[in-house]
Amino acid sequence: MASSRAAQRYAKALLDLAEERNNQEAINKDIRDIHKTLEASGELRSVLKSPVIDVNAKVNSLKAIFKSVSEDVKNLFSVLANNNRIAELNLVTKKYIELYDEKNNVKVALVTTAEALTPAIEAKLLAKVKSLTGSEVTIKNKIDESILGGFILRIGDQQYDASIQGKLNTLRTRFKNKAHV
Template identity: 50%
Template sequence: MSSRAAIRYAKAILQQANEAQVGNVLFGDMQSVYQTIEGSKELRVVLNSPVIKPDDKKNALLTIFKGQSAATHNLIKLLVLNKRTSLLGNVAKSYIDLYNDEKGVKVAEVTTAVALSSELEAKVLAKVKELTGSDNVTLNNTIDESIIGGFVLRVGDLQYDASIANKLDNIKREFTKSL
């Protein structure tokens, strides 16, 4: 869940990127930034730490993301200047969401117990396209072994839970009601 401040930063950089016609470049950068921050607990600790000096955070981030565009570097510098480095991951996620909304891309989140085969992924993608009425759909597959089997599909605010864990919970509730 992104904070209002992160959304404001994301809207501002999206507007700048669109004016400079580099929205798609910044989209790639923000995906990389988000994935890097989500994948590194140590980086999240550094970004949130009040002990680490802002200049050290800035140098670390600029080194980590040295292959990114000037717009991404400017965002990092701005967040450091405003003492908002902890928002970087949320800003990146908000930018990705705003960019997808602007381009009409529907993002479907599928959680499965095992990785989807390419054949099954194509079927899920076709079903999501049918449900949303959009030909522009992206599918993100997350693996969560705790659902045991089946899948959980999220598209926007809609969720369909066809997981074995959910069905077992429903059976458990029915048994406890009848006692």
């Protein structure tokens, strides 16, 4: 819990700094790229959490991996390292994205599919969801083969289940309740 609050504070401080320096878009892009990389690389997350690896080596590695990010983001690496919080970089980036999206009224649509969305389908879905919600939307694709096909769309507390598994469950319930008679 304490680390979550600390991550929230670092994320808020970076968001405030980005706003103050009027480079929110650049920092947002950098943070999203870092978060995506950290989510995809368990090895990098392990390196950041390792007590055996020197903190300076961790910071230098991050700066080498993310050499194109802004100086403010590179400074975040150093600040986290100096405060023994470098292992929480993934959580800080996640909190930053949440704060940025909330501040800019960007909704996150979680789309669960049996396999990865193609760029064409993602673009169509994004356009449809934007028209339904009337606000900016980002799509996060979650793969769950157990839904068999179709998709489950969740935005906030609303959910639309168009999965084959959902339809089968509905039929199963109707047959149990003898709604077919």
